[in-house]
Structure formats: structure tokens, C-alpha cells
Amino acid sequence: MLRVTVELWPGGRGSARRVIATADIGRVKDGALADYQVDLQEDLLGDVGDMAFVRSYPRWSASVWDLVARCIAAALSGGREELPPRPVLPDVPAHTASGNRRYVRLREIPEPARTFFQRNIANSGRPLVEEDPDPLDCAWAHDWSDFLDGQR
Template sequence: MADYEVELREALVGTVGRRATVAAYPRWSASVWDLVARAVAAALNEGAEELPARPAEFDVPVYDDGRKYINVHEIPEPARTIFARKIEYSSVPHSGCAYAHDWLDFLAGNR
């Protein structure tokens, strides 16, 4: 049996996420990926080795002035920072905004 300490970091934001311990893990009982999954689950769920509830969908309003767009400042963090980096060199309809199709592509994992 072994104890492991884990620390999640958000590389894009540059902050330390959460710390947790996987206690009394039966070493050599499964692949390393089982340990990784337990460590991530423990760090995300305040020490419990189960995944937390999935967050609710982002409710970012879409505006239409002939072009469908969103206001980037209405996206909750940390998604806002990650999305802003993904569209850094893309065209935008207005300052501080992004096209709605770029946001939908980002949510679908295509950006």
C-alpha cells in the first residue's frame, strides 16, 4: 500500500489548482492510468476518489446585429482565458467580442 500526493496545475492560467492525497493505494494492482484517474478525481473532488458533478452548460448570450456574436467578458473563468487564447489571431465582429460560431466550435472541442 502506498500514499501519493497530487497537485493539479492550470498551465494556461499559471496557477496551482488543487492538492489531494490518494491514500493506501494498492501498488501494482492496476495500471498507472488507474492511479492517474484516482489522483485527478481526488484533486477535483476535495479528496474523494470520485469525479465531481459535471458543471452546468455555459449560458453565454448570443447577440445578433446581422452577425451572431458573444461578449467574451460574459464567459466564466477559466474558460474565458482559454477561449481568448484560442481566438487570439481570429477576426472579431466588435472589440471584446467573438463570433458565436467560434464559441460553439470551442465548446464542441474543435478549436
């Protein structure tokens, strides 16, 4: 079995490193043309993509990184050895509350950005927007912009 580990090194410091994702790749059929199974895990999201297979892979014909890339692509694209369309920044509308206070609704932020953003603002002040249908499900629009720009 191969295990590919993705570590985050905040500020380039190995002492603060933490694992944020893994890919487990197991050979399920031997031979010159082997079959592999892959499972992707992410710290915040758990399973990523579907359990996938790369079938009839010609062993010893390329770098191990070729196998890893194909396995990750298969898990992210429903079993095809191709990458899904490149993601784009989430288009989240900013709303305006009384007093020209701009905010975003957390429920309108798609995953996985919502989970990362919620963790990022967990100890920050948030607006209570009484005119919103879910007044506690809001965050400041400037916090969302700063998060997307890497400033938070």
C-alpha cells in the same frame, strides 16, 4: 515520484507535439498502505484543482493507472476519490447589436473555455459593439459556435 504528461499531437504529428498538462504524484508515506500527494498543472491555466492526497492506498494491488486515476479524481473533486460531475458545454448567450450582428461577451464565457477561446481568436477580427457596456470584450457569435464545434 510519478509524472504523468499529457501531450497534444496536432494532426497526429509527433514533430509538432507539445505538453499541455502534467500530474505530479509523490509518495509521502511508505508502507503497504501508502499516502500519495498530487499536483495537477495545465499549460494555459496553471494549477488545476487543489493539492490533494490519496491516503492508505494499497501498494502493488492494482495497475499504476488505478493510482493515477484516483489521484487525478482527488485533485479535481476536493480530495474525494471520485470524479466531479461531468462538465457540460458552456451556455453563453448570444446578443444582437444594431444591424442584426450577433456576438458573445467574453466575460460571460466561463473558464477554462474563455482562456482557450481568447487564444483561438487572438488574431481574428472581432466586433466593436458600441452599445455594449464593454465594447472591446466581444466576439462574433459564429466564431464561438465554430470553436465549440471544433471548426476553429
